[in-house]
Amino acid sequence: MIIRAILVTIFSISLLFAVPLVTTASQVKTESGMAQKLAVLVDKAEFNSFHAVALQAGYQALNQLGHPDAKNLLVVTNAGYAKVDDQSSAPCLDALTAVTGCTVGKGNLLTVHSAAFTPLYFFVYDSLSGRAAYLEVDKNTKIGGTSFTQMLDKKDLFAYQAVETIMASKLIANPEIWDKKLKNRIFNGREFSLVSIANLWTDKAPADLMQAALFHDHFCPGVTAGYYLAKFLLDKYPLADNQSYHIIASPAWCKDDALQVMLNCTVGKGNMVVYPLADTDKQYLLPEAKDAAGINFVKNTGIYFMYNKKAKTGKGVVLGFDWDKLCKESGISFGREYPWRDNLQCDLWMNRHSNDYARYVTVIKEFELEQGSAPGDYIGPSINPWKKLDLWQNK
Numbered sequence: 001m002i003i004r005a006i007l008v009t010i011f012s013i014s015l016l017f018a019v020p021l022v023t024t025a026s027q028v029k030t031e032s033g034m035a036q037k038l039a040v041l042v043d044k045a046e047f048n049s050f051h052a053v054a055l056q057a058g059y060q061a062l063n064q065l066g067h068p069d070a071k072n073l074l075v076v077t078n079a080g081y082a083k084v085d086d087q088s089s090a091p092c093l094d095a096l097t098a099v100t101g102c103t104v105g106k107g108n109l110l111t112v113h114s115a116a117f118t119p120l121y122f123f124v125y126d127s128l129s130g131r132a133a134y135l136e137v138d139k140n141t142k143i144g145g146t147s148f149t150q151m152l153d154k155k156d157l158f159a160y161q162a163v164e165t166i167m168a169s170k171l172i173a174n175p176e177i178w179d180k181k182l183k184n185r186i187f188n189g190r191e192f193s194l195v196s197i198a199n200l201w202t203d204k205a206p207a208d209l210m211q212a213a214l215f216h217d218h219f220c221p222g223v224t225a226g227y228y229l230a231k232f233l234l235d236k237y238p239l240a241d242n243q244s245y246h247i248i249a250s251p252a253w254c255k256d257d258a259l260q261v262m263l264n265c266t267v268g269k270g271n272m273v274v275y276p277l278a279d280t281d282k283q284y285l286l287p288e289a290k291d292a293a294g295i296n297f298v299k300n301t302g303i304y305f306m307y308n309k310k311a312k313t314g315k316g317v318v319l320g321f322d323w324d325k326l327c328k329e330s331g332i333s334f335g336r337e338y339p340w341r342d343n344l345q346c347d348l349w350m351n352r353h354s355n356d357y358a359r360y361v362t363v364i365k366e367f368e369l370e371q372g373s374a375p376g377d378y379i380g381p382s383i384n385p386w387k388k389l390d391l392w393q394n395k
């Protein structure tokens, strides 16, 4: 009896609190409810149709997910990159914060690098239930030139909508189910991107690794290998005064997007230059470099310079990535029935072992730059950097 009385009391108290604590559908849905939330962040005079689109998306997603606890929520979108009617979709980000409580600063509102012509999409994930809602705006929808109120009332705004369980443990345990959904493009082709980002976020991937993956537009073992390489360089080959990093990416693969983000060496600024190596070229690498080039994987990563532009001095290092060791130690092999599962498992493993980055990076060669020479002297239309570094067979 006493226990029953206590339970009844707890239940009554919880009822008292349940109403004000939980935002009900009707509270959010009313135009004034949504507008009130947005008005905390944006001057009412500046409300526009993009705000309304994202409010609708956020509201519908939360509704579809059964209004999950805000502390388990992640929002992923290409708002800010995608343009509609030649206008920036950036205002959507404030509206998403207003309706979901997720913010850029808390790291639970993530923007994925996209081309401006990509359809605008929203993805809301509840990490507790493992369920996610995907909403993609119909390309034919006119957003520019429509008022906030008109857009808030607009029906059939979304061309694609799906709610799916995407928790890694469930996908890995029953790969055939997810594989079917993947083939049916349930998130209109963005399945791997969104699933990998959501699961690595849940797995507490560090902010800088997350930034690299968002620039690359997905997580994959390759981009995480770039993260390992950047950490290795920063730790083992730190810059001396007035030095900067210069990279010859050879061959280029996913790693180079992480290196661009982590070291701010970019193709545009010229401190990252790409020297392609086809499979047929790799036979000419000397064994010590070829060893790292592998057969199944591209293993050699490139040539890294620590260079003082003023004094024209510096040194360099050729680095490889030991995929064989990583596969052996993680127990993950690639090329099995479900490539997405191999990738996802490897991403999670690499995230959990990212402090062991130095175990998987190999030093192929270290060298000093001749006084007066520059990283640019190692590559050009007629300069093969591998030949220049005596790592190429003279054929």
Ligand SMILES: [Zn+2]
Pocket (backbone or CB within 6 Å): 216, 218, 219, 220, 222, 223, 254
């Ligand atoms: Zn990749």
